[in-house]
Amino acid sequence: MQIELQQIYLLQTMDFKNKIVWITGASSGIGEALVYELNEAGAKLIVSSRRADALYNVKQKCKKNALDIHVLPLDLEQTETLFAKANDAWKIYGRIDILINAGGISQRSEVLDTLLAVEQKIMNINFWGTVSLSKALLPKMIVQGNGNLVILSSLVGKFGTQFRSTYSASKHALQGYFDSLRSEVFDKGISINIICPGFIKTNVTVNSVTASGDKYGKMDQNQEDGMSAQNCAIKILEAIDKNKEEVLIGGKETYGVYLKRMFPKYFSKMIRKRKVV
Numbered sequence: 001m002q003i004e005l006q007q008i009y010l011l012q013t014m015d016f017k018n019k020i021v022w023i024t025g026a027s028s029g030i031g032e033a034l035v036y037e038l039n040e041a042g043a044k045l046i047v048s049s050r051r052a053d054a055l056y057n058v059k060q061k062c063k064k065n066a067l068d069i070h071v072l073p074l075d076l077e078q079t080e081t082l083f084a085k086a087n088d089a090w091k092i093y094g095r096i097d098i099l100i101n102a103g104g105i106s107q108r109s110e111v112l113d114t115l116l117a118v119e120q121k122i123m124n125i126n127f128w129g130t131v132s133l134s135k136a137l138l139p140k141m142i143v144q145g146n147g148n149l150v151i152l153s154s155l156v157g158k159f160g161t162q163f164r165s166t167y168s169a170s171k172h173a174l175q176g177y178f179d180s181l182r183s184e185v186f187d188k189g190i191s192i193n194i195i196c197p198g199f200i201k202t203n204v205t206v207n208s209v210t211a212s213g214d215k216y217g218k219m220d221q222n223q224e225d226g227m228s229a230q231n232c233a234i235k236i237l238e239a240i241d242k243n244k245e246e247v248l249i250g251g252k253e254t255y256g257v258y259l260k261r262m263f264p265k266y267f268s269k270m271i272r273k274r275k276v277v
Contacts, residue, residue: 014241017042020093024076024133025103027054029202030152033233034100035069036062041237044068046089046096049103050075076103076129077121086136098148098240099137101130106204107167109211118213119166126170131177138190146189150240151178155198155253159260161271167208182245191243195236196257198250199226227251 021038025031026047035047039062047055052073059069070092074085090096104126109118134149141147156164157171175194182192199222208216232249239247248254260267 014041014237016237016241019043019097020046020095021098021100022046022048022072022089022096022137023100023102024048024074024129025101025152027051027058028207029102029204030197030200030229030232030236031100031102032058033229034102034236037230037233037237039064039069044093046070046072046092048072048074048085048089076125076133079124079128079132082129082132083136086133090137090140095144096137096141096147098150099134100150100152100236101133102150102152103129104152104170105167106164106208107210108163108205108208108216110163111165113211114166115212118209118211121213122166122209123170123173126167127173127177130174134178134181138185141190142185142188148191148193148240149178149181150193150195150236153194153196155196155248155250155256157196158257159267159271193240193244194246195239196246196248196254197227197232198248198253199223200229200232200250201226202229222253 016038021043023031023034023038023045026035027049031049035045035058038045042064045068047058047069049055050073052071055071055073059066059071062069072085072089072092074082076082105122107114107122130151137147138149151174153174154167154171156168157175160168178192178194185192201223203219205220205223206215206217210216227250235247235249248257256267259270
């Protein structure tokens with residue numbers, strides 16, 4: 001019932017109707033949930049991820065006009081292709097109002113065991129993929145006089161935990177990069193919203209990479225007990241609508257950001273003792 005009321009609020013009070021929104025990571029998890037909510041809100045969408053079949057499956061599940069949803073497969077790891085993909089995306093509607101960088105990959109492995117190639121893969125997808133698409137669109141958004149870059153970071157973009165070293169590093173890097181960019185383009189009509197989810201019930205842990213690059217293949221209990229992807233998507237759209245520079249989304253785990261800030265040594269001890277896998 002709470003989610004239904006939030007959804008009604010979204011449709012009635014937020015201005016996404018006819019907005020051109022490009023979403024990466026749109027075939028699953030938070031990205032997929034954002035597709036459904038924005039379709040209900042009347043946005044015109046470009047949806048991207050690696051697998052075209054999965055994207056078309058998401059498109060078929062949307063309840064409103066299918067002509068307002070365009071599928072554009074891409075691989076964030078192939079950064080050399082992303083400027084061309086951004087040009088292709090722009091040509092679909094002749095503009096893009098909002099880019100939601102929801103694509104990414106997580107990790108479940110210890111530093112000493114993890115292959116450097118695996119760490120590079122995580123950084124290429126999570127950091128360089130997001131940076132490449134955003135940089136490709138940014139000059140066009142400046143010319144059109146407005147634009148939103150939405151960056152899905154994480155609570156571990158604010159602090160590190162076991163088994164997520166490179167994932168955490170990639171999210172820390174996004175925080176620093178886009179905080180800096182915001183200060184450079186604040187007077188050019190560009191908004192940057194950094195979203196920091198905690199435990200959200202998606203397959204992000206199932207699809208995480210291990211030390212050798214293999215698929216983790218298990219659902220973490222914290223993820224299983226976490227906020228629904230739909231509820232998270234609604235909160236993200238509220239943050240975009242209110243143009244919040246940064247928002248923490250989740251349950252009690254969000255308190256960790258403030259604990260680390262005020263009591264860093266205590267927080268470090270707490271994290272070491274807590275089972276976070």
